[in-house]
Amino acid sequence: MKSTYFAPHQNGNEALKKVPTDRIVAEEWPLLVQYWKEEKDIAWRNTNNSIKRKFPHRTGRKPFTALVDEIKATGKGADNLEIWMSSRTNGRGGDDEMTDHILAYLNNELNKIPVDKRTPAAHEALYRRALGGKRNRKTTVDSATSSAYP
Structure with a gap:
């Protein structure tokens, strides 16, 4: 009709x-x-x-909660920073210069932090510093992280 x-x-x-x-x-x-x-x-x-969208993820149809499970399986903490970085480096997807620049910056900043000081709070501070201040609403990554930790 x-x-x-x-x-x-x-x-x-x-x-x-x-x-x-x-x-x-x-x-x-x-x-x-x-x-x-x-x-x-x-x-x-x-x-x-x-x-x-400035930083498209490269996970395809995989939900972020499945990505969180994969991160946990490697023994890493599934915080916002780790989820963001993993969702932009794994899987297929076109090269995005801006995303690659941010990833290089994040890796460089992480390498400056001594291994024993890489706490969830340090990761969160770096995540917010690089990708924007605290927001009033939850981001997709925030939601995936909170649903992965009941």
Whole structure:
């Protein structure tokens, strides 16, 4: 029905004129047209947000909680910094100069910290310093970390 009676490039008035009265109640047609227009707006917004991502992860469809389990299996602590670094170095994905630059910076900074001083607090401080201050909302990495530690 959508492909027959609605074209996304039409303005609202044109779409409202073509009511398929044999298939839908006339009063509900404007609501359906509005829904289809919002659906297009959401897809457009999602595309733009995807383009704006600065540091795309390279884990594909693997959830961060599975990545946390893999990190724990290697004996490392699954903190925000380790998850961020692992999700940008493992798996497939195109080379991203900005991400590679941040990874090099993080590795360099980690190497400056003596092994016995590499605490979760030190990792968190480095993570926040390199990737932004404390936020009011949880990031995807924060959520993965908290769900991995019940």
